[in-house]
Amino acid sequence: MAGGQPVTTDSKGESSIRVRVIPFLAAVVLAGCNRHVVVSPPQQATIYYCKAGTDELVRVPFSADPKLTRAALATVAVNQLLAGPSVGADTFALFPRGTSASVDVRGNTAIVDLKGPIERSFQSGGSDEAGMFKSLTYTLTGLPGIDRVQVLLAGRSVASLPGGQFELDEPLTRAMFAQ
Amino acid sequence: MKHAARVGMLVALLAATAGVVQAQQINVAAVPERTQIYLAGRLIGFDHLVDVNGSPFVAAGDGGLQTFLSLVGAQLQYQPGTRFVVCTRADGKLVTFTVGSNAVTVDDASQGIGSAPFIQGDRLYIPLLALSQALGLSVRTFPSAYAFAPELVSVTRRVGQRRTIVEVQATAPLSWHAAYGGDRKKPSLVLTFPGFSNSAGSRVSLGGREARAATIAQQGPPGYPISSIAIDALQGVKFAVHRTSSVAMDLVLARDDKDLALQTAVAPASSVRVGPTTSLIAQPSMTPAPSPASIPPSALVPTAVPAPEVTESNASPSASLSPLPFGSGASPNASPPPLAKILQVGETDAAGVSRIALTVSAPVTFEWHRLADPDNRFWVDISQAELVGPSQSLTVKLPTIRGVTVSQNELTPNHVVRVSIDPTQPIDVNIGAIAGSPNVLGIDIRSSTPAPDAPASGVGSLAGAIAPTPTPIAYSTYVPTDPRLIVIDPGHGGNDPGAINEAAGLTEKNLTLTISKRLKTDLQRAGWHVALTRDGDYEVGDPGGNDKQELQARCDIANAGGARLFISVHINASVSGDPNGVTTYFWRDDARAFAGAVQNALAAGTGLRSDGVIRNNFYVIHHTMMPGVLVEAAYLSNSHDAQLLAQQWFLDRVADDIAQGVATFTGGPPPR
Numbered sequence: 140m141a142g143g144q145p146v147t148t149d150s151k152g153e154s155s156i157r158v159r160v161i162p163f164l165a166a167v168v169l170a171g172c173n174r175h176v177v178v179s180p181p182q183q184a185t186i187y188y189c190k191a192g193t194d195e196l197v198r199v200p201f202s203a204d205p206k207l208t209r210a211a212l213a214t215v216a217v218n219q220l221l222a223g224p225s226v227g228a229d230t231f232a233l234f235p236r237g238t239s240a241s242v243d244v245r246g247n248t249a250i251v252d253l254k255g256p257i258e259r260s261f262q263s264g265g266s267d268e269a270g271m272f273k274s275l276t277y278t279l280t281g282l283p284g285i286d287r288v289q290v291l292l293a294g295r296s297v298a299s300l301p302g303g304q305f306e307l308d309e310p311l312t313r314a315m316f317a318q
Numbered sequence: 319m320k321h322a323a324r325v326g327m328l329v330a331l332l333a334a335t336a337g338v339v340q341a342q343q344i345n346v347a348a349v350p351e352r353t354q355i356y357l358a359g360r361l362i363g364f365d366h367l368v369d370v371n372g373s374p375f376v377a378a379g380d381g382g383l384q385t386f387l388s389l390v391g392a393q394l395q396y397q398p399g400t401r402f403v404v405c406t407r408a409d410g411k412l413v414t415f416t417v418g419s420n421a422v423t424v425d426d427a428s429q430g431i432g433s434a435p436f437i438q439g440d441r442l443y444i445p446l447l448a449l450s451q452a453l454g455l456s457v458r459t460f461p462s463a464y465a466f467a468p469e470l471v472s473v474t475r476r477v478g479q480r481r482t483i484v485e486v487q488a489t490a491p492l493s494w495h496a497a498y499g500g501d502r503k504k505p506s507l508v509l510t511f512p513g514f515s516n517s518a519g520s521r522v523s524l525g526g527r528e529a530r531a532a533t534i535a536q537q538g539p540p541g542y543p544i545s546s547i548a549i550d551a552l553q554g555v556k557f558a559v560h561r562t563s564s565v566a567m568d569l570v571l572a573r574d575d576k577d578l579a580l581q582t583a584v585a586p587a588s589s590v591r592v593g594p595t596t597s598l599i600a601q602p603s604m605t606p607a608p609s610p611a612s613i614p615p616s617a618l619v620p621t622a623v624p625a626p627e628v629t630e631s632n633a634s635p636s637a638s639l640s641p642l643p644f645g646s647g648a649s650p651n652a653s654p655p656p657l658a659k660i661l662q663v664g665e666t667d668a669a670g671v672s673r674i675a676l677t678v679s680a681p682v683t684f685e686w687h688r689l690a691d692p693d694n695r696f697w698v699d700i701s702q703a704e705l706v707g708p709s710q711s712l713t714v715k716l717p718t719i720r721g722v723t724v725s726q727n728e729l730t731p732n733h734v735v736r737v738s739i740d741p742t743q744p745i746d747v748n749i750g751a752i753a754g755s756p757n758v759l760g761i762d763i764r765s766s767t768p769a770p771d772a773p774a775s776g777v778g779s780l781a782g783a784i785a786p787t788p789t790p791i792a793y794s795t796y797v798p799t800d801p802r803l804i805v806i807d808p809g810h811g812g813n814d815p816g817a818i819n820e821a822a823g824l825t826e827k828n829l830t831l832t833i834s835k836r837l838k839t840d841l842q843r844a845g846w847h848v849a850l851t852r853d854g855d856y857e858v859g860d861p862g863g864n865d866k867q868e869l870q871a872r873c874d875i876a877n878a879g880g881a882r883l884f885i886s887v888h889i890n891a892s893v894s895g896d897p898n899g900v901t902t903y904f905w906r907d908d909a910r911a912f913a914g915a916v917q918n919a920l921a922a923g924t925g926l927r928s929d930g931v932i933r934n935n936f937y938v939i940h941h942t943m944m945p946g947v948l949v950e951a952a953y954l955s956n957s958h959d960a961q962l963l964a965q966q967w968f969l970d971r972v973a974d975d976i977a978q979g980v981a982t983f984t985g986g987p988p989p990r
């Protein structure tokens with residue numbers, strides 16, 4: 140398992156990158172409940188990273204403790220997204236350093252509460268910002284039963300990040316990123 | 319189903335007859351990088367587009383071709399290994415291409431084409447221009463682009479005893495905006511068809527009883543035609559607009575409300591009878607179309623159209639609404655369509671306009687009614703719909719509106735969701751799909767002076783909700799009140815610095831202002847009026863206001879000014895030092911071609927990498943009503959780009975290039 144997961148890009152004709160991920164360990168640690176023992180079969184999820192400077196998604200398969208609830212699985216997946224893959228993190232981890240997230244699931248909507256320096260000001264530009272929310276939306280709506288993602292900032296609904304441009308006051312869906 | 323069978327037979331026939339066709343000598347080259355294909359203002363990307371003697375050919379399985387065809391309601395059938403391609407048009411006609419053959423057939427008629435389809439490798443290539451022509455699209459050729467558009471092909475009159483019907487036929491699924499005007503003495507209707515070119519003539523006589531004539535015109539920038547049909551009716555005439563198929567609609571002009579309804583061939587419940595008896599009662603345009611020859615000619619002119627009792631007596635007025643355009647397979651005996659869910663109810667305000675936005679899970683039909691002054695209440699009933707969640711009371715900004723409620727109407731046996739607007743004085747209301755959001759029904763309320771005796775009721779449908787493509791043809795209802803005005807928004811400002819490159823001593827808010835001021839001069843020199851959302855280092859919204867107020871304040875300047883275009887200027891930045899180049903963002907389809915023009919000019923002018931034209935929901939291009947773009951010119955976080963951004967000539971270059979993009983898109987300001 141720890142031998143690495145192949146990473147494929149969504150774009151045509153690009154060669155695959157090999158990235159090492161240790162999904163079980165990450166899942167257990169980030170969920171904050173290391174009493175749980177991994178049993179098979181694990182839950183499967185996909186983390187969608189966005190490549191900096193593009194709107195191109197990179198899929199990384201991911202396995203998690205089967206006992207995790209939907210909300211816990213969603214939280215684990217989002218934190219894995221924030222952390223970036225273990226290789227190539229420079230171009231795949233778009234969320235500003237220090238960003239953390241907790242996720243609640245209500246009905247078909249995942250509610251993501253973001254915290255960190257991002258609460259005060261967002262310093263990157265439009266491509267990182269759009270990439271962040273595209274990858275977040277794809278990752279969460281790839282989980283069973285989740286179709287929409289509502290982003291909160293420190294518990295509050297906002298129109299955008301401070302200094303940001305991307306609209307956040309309505310739930311995000313994959314369709315919104317359709318070109 | 320009938321079409322599928324026809325296609326299947328044709329495919330089998332062609333398979334049997336397609337012998338070995340000698341490949342001709344063909345010079346195939348990649349289409350020049352810069353050649354762009356637009357359809358109804360939308361830039362279509364192709365994976366397999368090649369140039370053959372100066373003409374574009376596209377592979378049968380190309381994803382871009384699929385998008386292209388689905389936008390005009392067409393479908394392509396091709397089995398790899400065979401030597402022919404069959405395409406079903408939106409109107410059901412079959413277009414057939416055969417490898418090596420210099421002819422295309424449309425149903426049974428054959429016409430010559432310049433170059434024949436060919437096979438190279440394992441792909442079959444079709445001539446794009448001939449295909450488009452066979453699909454009934456217009457084409458405009460530019461030095462490095464082809465712009466295709468569906469057409470209004472006919473506007474014809476049918477006369478009834480107490481009404482006039484104007485039939486409109488197009489070559490792609492119709493979407494339109496209806497604007498009612500005038501007063502009781504001189505009522506008028508203007509239908510606008512964004513993305514459609516006009517080949518239906520310029521004037522159709524309407525006989526002089528309900529109206530004298532319909533005027534048909536085409537406007538819009540090159541590459542994004544907008545056609546319109548205008549009718550000035552005579553005293554007391556009311557209008558109704560009905561969709562009769564995906565590519566056809568009927569405009570009904572009558573003085574009595576009950577003559578405005580279009581009877582459906584499919585009556586509700588069990589009273590359906592299909593046959594000669596009903597075919598005289600039913601509007602012929604509503605009978606299934608595939609075999610028009612089987613309808614007796616007399617049935618095409620429904621001279622006597624007293625509304626038949628069967629529909630008039632029905633409890634639900636919505637039963638007389640035209641069915642949705644894609645009721646494919648809906649037989650008369652089919653169970654009623656599943657309820658559309660109203661998933662979300664939203665409210666937004668712009669200068670002088672409040673918009674109620676209803677997100678729906680499926681296509682809906684609706685009817686609206688207004689009461690006369692001084693009551694002035696206005697309501698919209700959405701049929702076969704279910705409101706998810708409790709009733710909602712909305713407060714809108716317009717001072718003339720006491721309130722708006724959205725509720726399940728429990729008084730009707732059918733499922734009706736009612737939106738009630740309670741104004742203190744007459745209002746002007748527009749209802750339609752929101753541009754860029756085909757599954758959102760927008761109800762725009764204006765406090766502007768109303769037409770005193772505008773029609774008291776009408777019907778419509780929102781068809782896009784389950785459209786097979788993510789973004790259908792652009793739908794824009796905006797008409798600039800100041801078509802010479804362009805609003806430029808220098809990104810950030812005041813306590814929001816935007817991105818910062820400390821090492822280079824550069825701050826985004828200063829760069830965007832420098833570029834914007836130069837852009838203003840450029841555009842003024844070209845004859846435009848220009849307004850900046852800020853001309854110094856300050857916040858545009860109230861000091862201490864939140865982000866929404868700040869961004870909305872920028873939108874309000876453009877909306878209140880009735881601007882033609884909106885341009886938000888930004889400098890990009892990333893957590894990674896690698897990304898570089900220029901990107902232009904748009905949100906609604908009405909800005910796609912504009913974004914393409916700006917991006918092309920920027921990439922060519924600055925020599926920086928083009929990171930593409932990307933659709934994204936940035937606040938200021940969502941909440942401005944005119945075509946808007948957000949430009950991210952170079953990366954402050956990239957050392958090469960930052961070196962350029964430190965130099966005045968480069969900032970001038972960026973401004974000049976954006977101005978060039980405006981010129982390309984608009985062809986210049988309107989004449990004085």
Ligand SMILES: [Zn+2]
Nearest residue numbers: 809816888889
């Ligand atoms: Zn910015």
